[in-house]
Amino acid sequence: MPDRDRRTVRDLRRGNRSGLLRHLYFEGPLSRQELSQDTGLSPASVSNVVGELLGAGIVTEAGAVESDGGRPRILLKVDPGHAHLVGVDVGETRVRVELFDLGLAELAKAEYPLTPGDYAVEPIVGHILAGLDAVVAESRADPATVIGVGVGVPGTVEQGPEVLVHGQTIGWDAVPLGRLLGAGTSFPLFIDNGATTLGQAELWFGAGRGASNAVVALIGSGVGASIIADGAPYRGASSSAGEWGHTVVRVGGRRCRCGALGCLEAYVGAEAVIERYGKEVAPDEETVLEALIKTAECEPEARRVLEETALYLGAGISDLINLFNPERIILGGWAGLLLGGRLLPEIRAAAAAYTLRHPFEQTTIELCHLGPDAVAMGAATLPLAHFLATGGAPEPSPRARVRAGGAVRASTRVTHGLTNS
Ligand SMILES: [Zn+2]
Numbered sequence: 190m191p192d193r194d195r196r197t198v199r200d201l202r203r204g205n206r207s208g209l210l211r212h213l214y215f216e217g218p219l220s221r222q223e224l225s226q227d228t229g230l231s232p233a234s235v236s237n238v239v240g241e242l243l244g245a246g247i248v249t250e251a252g253a254v255e256s257d258g259g260r261p262r263i264l265l266k267v268d269p270g271h272a273h274l275v276g277v278d279v280g281e282t283r284v285r286v287e288l289f290d291l292g293l294a295e296l297a298k299a300e301y302p303l304t305p306g307d308y309a310v311e312p313i314v315g316h317i318l319a320g321l322d323a324v325v326a327e328s329r330a331d332p333a334t335v336i337g338v339g340v341g342v343p344g345t346v347e348q349g350p351e352v353l354v355h356g357q358t359i360g361w362d363a364v365p366l367g368r369l370l371g372a373g374t375s376f377p378l379f380i381d382n383g384a385t386t387l388g389q390a391e392l393w394f395g396a397g398r399g400a401s402n403a404v405v406a407l408i409g410s411g412v413g414a415s416i417i418a419d420g421a422p423y424r425g426a427s428s429s430a431g432e433w434g435h436t437v438v439r440v441g442g443r444r445c446r447c448g449a450l451g452c453l454e455a456y457v458g459a460e461a462v463i464e465r466y467g468k469e470v471a472p473d474e475e476t477v478l479e480a481l482i483k484t485a486e487c488e489p490e491a492r493r494v495l496e497e498t499a500l501y502l503g504a505g506i507s508d509l510i511n512l513f514n515p516e517r518i519i520l521g522g523w524a525g526l527l528l529g530g531r532l533l534p535e536i537r538a539a540a541a542a543y544t545l546r547h548p549f550e551q552t553t554i555e556l557c558h559l560g561p562d563a564v565a566m567g568a569a570t571l572p573l574a575h576f577l578a579t580g581g582a583p584e585p586s587p588r589a590r591v592r593a594g595g596a597v598r599a600s601t602r603v604t605h606g607l608t609n610s
Contacts, residue, residue: 286320337572388415503539
């Protein structure tokens with residue numbers, strides 16, 4: 190069985206390389222000795238892997254630190270300029286395309302407004318492809334260094350042999366988005382739900398850093414959630430888990446955009462809050478909701494609508510805590526940040542009133558750190574996750590590929606289970 194043995198050794202080496210790269214990415218700069226201590230790999234194995242990563246240009250030296258008595262230790266970090274990533278946010282009001290370096294610093298951005306209520310697939314595909322050309326040109330990045338394009342979309346993304354998007358509230362019925370985009374670009378594509386991608390960004394770089402069990406609750410016009418269980422996104426049988434907005438808070442209640450009655454989204458989504466106040470929903474919901482929050486300082490009816498919103502939101506959050514026992518609930522999305530910025534104490538109080546005491550005491554409820562526009566950055570974490578999981582290995586084929594989202598274990602903690610080789 191020499192073949193099997195060789196494969197096993199190769200797999201171990203790949204696992205070591207991936208684990209070390211991931212640790213260095215999130216915790217670096219680190220010395221070889223620290224890498225050995227943190228990962229449990231022997232100094233010789235670390236030296237081998239680091240040699241490979243330096244040789245490939247993925248890792249670079251980042252100065253030196255004094256060591257007690259001995260020679261100064263060289264620090265290492267992942268070179269942010271080694272590769273580029275693109276993130277695409279297909280939102281309710283616009284398509285945004287952003288190009289990042291490997292450290293997720295934004296280098297270029299393109300934006301295409303959408304007419305609210307009009308989500309025809311073909312123009313959106315056109316915007317994304319035009320945006321790819323635009324950001325590559327603006328950043329002057331060598332296209333060969335773009336290691337992938339992450340796309341965050343509304344709705345459920347079914348990751349089968351063909352990636353299909355089921356966006357019931359925007360009229361997308363099994364849209365083969367991967368195939369449509371793949372016809373116009375040769376960059377590797379990674380497609381996932383926008384809330385899931387933002388959840389991954391918050392978990393890695395924002396309010397969720399260090400948590401293994403968290404829920405990122407997102408409120409815009411619509412309402413969704415990204416559930417992180419044991420460091421990885423929880424998806425369910427066909428990737429639709431996290432449709433928190435369509436859990437029922439009032440049997441027989443207001444009509445939701447999905448057609449059902451009494452969904453959470455029909456009470457706390459931006460559109461719903463504005464309608465409950467008796468206002469017309471204007472194209473610029475953000476301005477209208479901001480004005481409503483300001484009005485509530487002196488007008489009882491606006492205040493009543495907001496207080497009721499805090500109750501529904503708290504009740505919805507209590508469902509998340511009772512079901513998933515998270516360490517953290519992270520509230521975001523543009524409307525979530527507006528409402529949470531004004532109502533967080535009331536939301537916490539309502540959640541406390543509806544949640545079992547013990548799990549509530551284990552949970553904090555806080556606001557997203559990355560701001561409301563981080564979906565494109567979140568989408569860029571999809572190719573980044575692939576890069577880290579494969580140890581930064583080059584792609585085997587230059588043809589267009591579509592991969593399952595970023596369902597890669599997202600823990601930023603010390604990587605265990607590495608094996609010396
Ligand atoms: Zn609904």
